[in-house]
Amino acid sequence: MANEQKSLNFIEQIIEEDIANGLDKNNLRFRFPPEPNGYLHIGHAASICLNFGLGEKYNAPVNLRFDDTNPAKEEQEYVDAIKRDVAWLGFIWDKELYSSDYFQQLYNWTIDIIKAGKAYVDLQSSEEIAKQKGTPTQPGVVGPYRNASVEENLALFEKMKNGEFNEGEAILRAKIDMTHNNMHMRDPIMYRILKKAHHRTGNDWVIYPMYDWTHGESDYLEQITHSLCTLEFKSHRDLYEWYLAQVVTTDKIQPKQREFARRNISYTVMSKRKLLQLVQENHVSGWDDPRMPTISGLRRRGYTPNSIKKFSEVAGISKRDNVTDVALLEFCIKDELNKTAPRVMAVLDPIKLIINNYPANKEEILIAENNPEDEQAGTREVPFSKELFIERDDFREQANKKFFRLKLGGEVRLKNAYIIKAESVEKDENGQITAIHCTADLDSRSGSGTEASQRKVKGTIHWVSSKHTVSSEVRLYDRLFKDEAPDSHKDIDFKEFINPNSLTTISALVEPSLLTAKSGDRFQFQRKGYFCVDTESTATHLIFNRTVGLTDSWAKQEKKQATPKNDPAFDAIVPLAGKYLKARSNEERNELLNSIGQLANKTNRDIITPKLNDVIANKEVLAGLLTLKFIGIDSNEEKTFLQKALGMKNAAIKLEAIYITIANTTLLEENKALLTSILAQEKSPFIKEIIEKAIA
RNA sequence: UGUCCCAUGGUGUAAUGGUAACACAGCGGUUUUUGGUACCGUCGUUCAAGGUUCGAGUCCUUGUGGGACAACCA
Numbered sequence: 001m002a003n004e005q006k007s008l009n010f011i012e013q014i015i016e017e018d019i020a021n022g023l024d025k026n027n028l029r030f031r032f033p034p035e036p037n038g039y040l041h042i043g044h045a046a047s048i049c050l051n052f053g054l055g056e057k058y059n060a061p062v063n064l065r066f067d068d069t070n071p072a073k074e075e076q077e078y079v080d081a082i083k084r085d086v087a088w089l090g091f092i093w094d095k096e097l098y099s100s101d102y103f104q105q106l107y108n109w110t111i112d113i114i115k116a117g118k119a120y121v122d123l124q125s126s127e128e129i130a131k132q133k134g135t136p137t138q139p140g141v142v143g144p145y146r147n148a149s150v151e152e153n154l155a156l157f158e159k160m161k162n163g164e165f166n167e168g169e170a171i172l173r174a175k176i177d178m179t180h181n182n183m184h185m186r187d188p189i190m191y192r193i194l195k196k197a198h199h200r201t202g203n204d205w206v207i208y209p210m211y212d213w214t215h216g217e218s219d220y221l222e223q224i225t226h227s228l229c230t231l232e233f234k235s236h237r238d239l240y241e242w243y244l245a246q247v248v249t250t251d252k253i254q255p256k257q258r259e260f261a262r263r264n265i266s267y268t269v270m271s272k273r274k275l276l277q278l279v280q281e282n283h284v285s286g287w288d289d290p291r292m293p294t295i296s297g298l299r300r301r302g303y304t305p306n307s308i309k310k311f312s313e314v315a316g317i318s319k320r321d322n323v324t325d326v327a328l329l330e331f332c333i334k335d336e337l338n339k340t341a342p343r344v345m346a347v348l349d350p351i352k353l354i355i356n357n358y359p360a361n362k363e364e365i366l367i368a369e370n371n372p373e374d375e376q377a378g379t380r381e382v383p384f385s386k387e388l389f390i391e392r393d394d395f396r397e398q399a400n401k402k403f404f405r406l407k408l409g410g411e412v413r414l415k416n417a418y419i420i421k422a423e424s425v426e427k428d429e430n431g432q433i434t435a436i437h438c439t440a441d442l443d444s445r446s447g448s449g450t451e452a453s454q455r456k457v458k459g460t461i462h463w464v465s466s467k468h469t470v471s472s473e474v475r476l477y478d479r480l481f482k483d484e485a486p487d488s489h490k491d492i493d494f495k496e497f498i499n500p501n502s503l504t505t506i507s508a509l510v511e512p513s514l515l516t517a518k519s520g521d522r523f524q525f526q527r528k529g530y531f532c533v534d535t536e537s538t539a540t541h542l543i544f545n546r547t548v549g550l551t552d553s554w555a556k557q558e559k560k561q562a563t564p565k566n567d568p569a570f571d572a573i574v575p576l577a578g579k580y581l582k583a584r585s586n587e588e589r590n591e592l593l594n595s596i597g598q599l600a601n602k603t604n605r606d607i608i609t610p611k612l613n614d615v616i617a618n619k620e621v622l623a624g625l626l627t628l629k630f631i632g633i634d635s636n637e638e639k640t641f642l643q644k645a646l647g648m649k650n651a652a653i654k655l656e657a658i659y660i661t662i663a664n665t666t667l668l669e670e671n672k673a674l675l676t677s678i679l680a681q682e683k684s685p686f687i688k689e690i691i692e693k694a695i696a
Numbered sequence: 697u698g699u700c701c702c703a704u705g706g707u708g709u710a711a712u713g714g715u716a717a718c719a720c721a722g723c724g725g726u727u728u729u730u731g732g733u734a735c736c737g738u739c740g741u742u743c744a745a746g747g748u749u750c751g752a753g754u755c756c757u758u759g760u761g762g763g764a765c766a767a768c769c770a
Contacts, residue, residue, distance in 0.1 A: 007710055035770050070769060126768060135766050137698040171768055181699045183766050192768035211770050234701060235765050259701085266707080272770095314719060316709045318702095321763060325707045328720050338733060373733065404731065413729055446729065453729095460729045527730045554731040582761095 009317045011050065014258055015058070015226060023225065027253060028060035031224050032086070032093070033215070035067045036078035036199075038272035039287040039294045040085045042308065042329070046263040049312035051228060052091040061094035063222055068100045069214050071198040079199070081287070085295040089305045095222075099214050100200045102221055106209050107161070109217065109247050110172065110190060114153050118175050118246065119190060120145055121156035126168065132178070133186050139179035140186040146175060160193060163206045167193045174213070176242060184239045188212060216240040217247060219255035227255045230262045231319065263315060264323045267479035268293045269487050269494055283498055284480070290534075290545050291480045291502050301477065302522055302532030302547030307333040323485050330548045337522060337530045337547070342370045342377060345415065345462040346510040346525040346544075348474060350389035352435040352466065355420065357442065358386040363467070367447060368416040380513050384417055387466035389509050391527075394461045395436055397425065402557075404459035406436070412459040415526065419444040419457055462526045469509040472542035475534070476504040482616075489617055491649045496616055514542065522547070569602035573627055578619035580626070581652055593626070600630035612641040618650050625656050633660070633667065642667070646674055654678075655687060662694035 008016065019025055030051045034040065040048075055062035064086060068074050086093065113119045122129060122145045134140035148156075160170050172191040180186055190213040195206050219227045227240075240257045248254050264270050269278075270293060278284050278292070287294050290301035298308065311332040315324050345368075364384040371377035394405040394412075406412045411421045418440040426435040443452035479499055483489070486497040510525075517523070522532045529549035537543040573596050580592045612624045625645050628638060645657035661667045661675065668675075672695060679691045 008712090009709090013712080033770095037770075067770065073769070129768085130766075133766060135698090138766090139698095140766090168768065183699090186766085189768060194768080208768095210768080215770085231701075232764060233770090235699085261702085263708095314708080318709070320702060320709095322708065324709095325721065328708065331720060334732090343730080369729095372728095372730085402731095415729060417729095419729095457729085459731085462730075524730085524732085527732070529732095550730080550732050552731070557731085 010319065011226070011228060011258060011260060011317060012054070012057075014256075015054070018225070018256075025058060027223070027225060028054075028058045029063075029222065029224050030054050030060060030226060030228070031063040031065050031097075031219065031222060033065045033067045033218075033229075034082050035070070035073070036075065036082060037070075037073040038078060038276055039081050039296055041270055041272075041275065041292075041294045042265060042298065042311075043263045043270045043293075045089065045295060045308050046312050046315070046317070047228070047230070048086060048089060048091060049309055050260070050317055052093075053313075054226070055094075060225075062091070063095045063097050063224070064093035065097040065099065065218060065222070067211070067215065067218075068098055068198070068200065069208050069211060071194060071196040071208065074199055076199045081296065085299075088295070088299060089308060097218075097222065098200055099209075099218050100198060102214070102218055103201060103205055103209070105221065106214060106217060107207075110157070110209075110213075111154070113174070113190075113246055114157060114172075115150055116246075117150055119172055120148055120153045120175055121160065121170055122146075122173050122187075123156075123170050129171075133183065134178075136183060142178050143187075146178075146187070157191075160191065160207050161205075163193075163195070165193055167195055169193065172207075174242070176239075180238075182235055182238050184212070184236055185242070188239055212236055212239045213243055216244045216255065216257070219257075220244060220247065220252070223253050224255045225253055227257045229257060229259055231259045231321075232262075233257070234259045259319070260317050261319050261321060263312075264321075264485070265293060265329060266323050266326045266484045267481050267486075268326070269481070271487070274487060274494060277495070278480075281495075283495070288535075290475070291477050300535060301545055302337075302530060303333050304336055304522075307336050310336070323488075326479065334530065334548055334550075337524065339373050340371075341522045341524045341530055343368075343372075343524045343526050344511055344514055345382065345464055346472075346474075346508055346514075346528065346531070347389045347391055347462065347464050347469075348506060348508045348525075348528060349392045350464075350509050351392045351395060351433060353388045353390045353420075353463065354435055354437050355386050355388070355418075355440045356423065356437050357439045360386050362386065363465075366416050366445070382416060382511055382513070383465045383468040385465045385467050388414070388463045389466055389469065390414075390436075390461055390463045395422070395433070397433075404554075405461055406438075406459070411457045412461055413444075413446075413457050415460050415462045416446045417463070418442065418446075419452070419455060462528075464509045464511050468512045470512055470515055470542065472508055472510050472514070472544060474506050474508040474531070474544045474546065476506065476546045478502045478504075491618065492616060508544075510542070510544075515539075517542065524550075567604050567607040569599045569604075570608050570623065570627060573599050573603070574619055574623040577623035577626060581618060581622060581650070596623075596626050597630050600627045603627055603631065605631060609635055609637050613637060613644065618648075618653060621645055621648065621650075622653050622656065625653065625660065629656070629660050633664070639667070639670070643671065643674060646671065646678060651684065651687070655690075658687065658690060658694075662690070668694060 032048050032051045052062050066079055132141050132143045157172055171189050173187045174190055176185045176187055178186045189210050191207045191209055193206055194208045197203055237257050244254055279287055284292055288296035288300050290297055311329050365381045366384050367379050368382045369379055396407050399407045406422050408422050411419055413419050420438040420440045422436055422438045424437045425433045428434050441452055443450050445453055480502045481497045482499045483497040486494040517533045519533050519535050519537055525531050530547040531544040532547055534543040534545050576592050576596050615621055642657055645653055648654055661671050675691050682688050
């Protein structure tokens, strides 16, 4: 039986349990509640797919609700962008709602809460309030305004509402418990004064409700059954429930907040604050730069709504911190585009190919399959002539048997055309090849049905006809960051890891059928990858973005041979160095040092040294340092690395670098000036003392 | 020196006390007019120690590791 049941994620399990306990399925209702202070990213897509996915699964309505309680950060531009992105993903929201629609209702409830003696106006400065709040390990203390009378509070709150206070002079707090374990319960702020125009309510209000005092009540007003948010709101749940308890009536549904882990992806960052920084500091061209993990960036990059939904589905949902391999996202788009994208020929790095035995004035129209994966896709016409361009990579004067492409004296098929044999090359004065001469087997034309056309040759390469080709701009994107998790390093700014080569713009030659391509169209450039027409593209200046490359097992093999192998011993040292950084006792450190020493003696200096000056992460730097501590320093590269380590922020690394430097008289002499300058800036008396002694 | 959450292959998720599985990535092969695709194969996993149980990835205890929480942000 094809009755295979898909396993439920933990949210679905909670819902099923609630239904089993008597919740009417027909009352199920969800919401996606973004703050309009930035663009949506692939992490939001997980939340969107979760909420709207539940809506589809249970046939329940899903609201799009803008959490717009902070006019200082929010803009209409973001509201529009968010609506566009959710709609583009293909989801239909039940109602478009705004928290700001509930300002009056929230205000009315607030009056009741004050009357019940459960909220008070506090006129202290934010510093005083913060001080009284305590810390996670120390309880807070009661402030002087906590026991004011209901009448006084009502009057003060009225003054707040009427704009009689300036920003920062007064706030309204819930009266809960200043000694509560959960900091959020220590008399949290319900309202603050913000004399700013709101993008929807204008200047109607000068008091604005805080997130906690808005979110649960909005859920309640909309009768949301399950209010799903990310893990960092876990500790807000107590407050969410406390606020709800002040207003619920038993005949209505009390919403339930549940938390799931946000979706992270390797080689990128996923926080609005950091993405905003990339935009503002011009590391990217905008929110929709194709390198950005935003929905709009992915759209421009060539991702489809389905590929993003598919990704959210296969990545799943859970409560564990995660960094999902970006390869999974790429798989989702490749898998779809393989079935749907028309094939075309484009030469990215052209070199001229002349067919000696083909008439100079002859032109042929050849027939090419649009998509071998899709019979319905049909065929197209591609012009052919004596002079062509092929990919520079597809030719070598000499090569071994594993090279299936064109080499002197070797044969290869030109896709959809003839089998050719390379005869000679033309070179310029620098020895650079400027043209390749070949002869064609004129009986071997693809599809001609002749015996020669059935011949098997090992390689097939793509081409464009010189006379008919269209020149275009192609943007090749690589990952934006060099590190898997650029924002996971404690004392290193994530921007340190930005990949300087994340965008390469080239001019490429494409087949003439692409002349009619329109913005957003997606193609497979055969043997190269999937590309889409950029939004900036025009009829006279075509621009293609590379969405993702094809799996290239030849390039992989080449690379494997070209790049030096990893050093297994060093790779084993790195995690130990990570532990060393966190070690609490000298005993622990000595034990680790012992293991590292044994491994260090097995490392291969020739492999490690060239890599040293590229490492950025603390544990890798320390691993290099500790390895050198055992095997000694002897090259200039290693000395440079030591100096870099001396300049690092991390105290443990700096200290280790200092120890290595002062243990060796030559190194000490060479780095005296550097040590002196470190001494001048150093705050730690311990490190200062060590340096002073050594220099003296 | 608190409270809470989390811990399954390289990565992401499943297994709801009963054979640890699926996908991605990796590796190898077959097919191929894309070194793509497809197909086949392969690699590798329950943080530790105790306990409950006929039986524990799952329940309990302790420990270890990671994370969240002290914005007039959301």
